[in-house]
Amino acid sequence: MYQNRDIIARLRERIPSFECAPGCHDCCGPVTTSSEEMSRLPVKTDAEHEAALGELSCVHLGPQGCTVYGERPLICRLFGTTPRMPCPNDRRPVEMVDPEVERQVHHYIANTRQVLV
Template identity: 65%
Template sequence: MRLSEDDPIIDSLRQQIPSFACRPGCHDCCGPVTASSTEMARLPRRSAAARAAALDALSCPHLGPQGCTVYDERPLICRLFGTTPSLPCPRGAKPDVMIAPAVEQRIHWFAKRTRQVLV
């Protein structure tokens, strides 16, 4: 069940971020990321030990051997990566059409107005 007033904002922003195909098997941009508490509430909980181990490795507690284990609910920052010249994919992957600047600005606005926590 989704109760936060931020849920519709998150859903709308997600829909406006262009998708693209990553290089097969690549997870290079996965690492410690932050997300709003509403996005966190959509993710499964990881133990403190698992989170600490991931942080020690500069990784993400949701990164598994086959890639992101929470792909459908990955935070906005994970979706934004590679879609804007300010966060380019180091492997050169990108969508046919980059994100609209107004949408990117709205994502940054949302991040600033919400409490961001380490995923």
């Protein structure tokens, strides 16, 4: 787990950020994340998970946006930073994520146990 924590920290530092369109939550659908990242998020009830999934939403999406923004999973951080996962509102960082960093994120996701957020 500690090795994964270090990998997550290193990748987070290398994914650029950008300002989302106010009120937009278009990329906040159901996603999977690693057990390590999930352990950092507040525990939600089965009913909360089912309700969010029924709306094709994230269980951590609140009325004002992401309630776990500082701890959001790598896949959420990647949205809008790469041409493969563009922002539906044409928002983006000044510089897109380095393709090697994107590859490393996808490698991490493919090689860790993923759970539905």
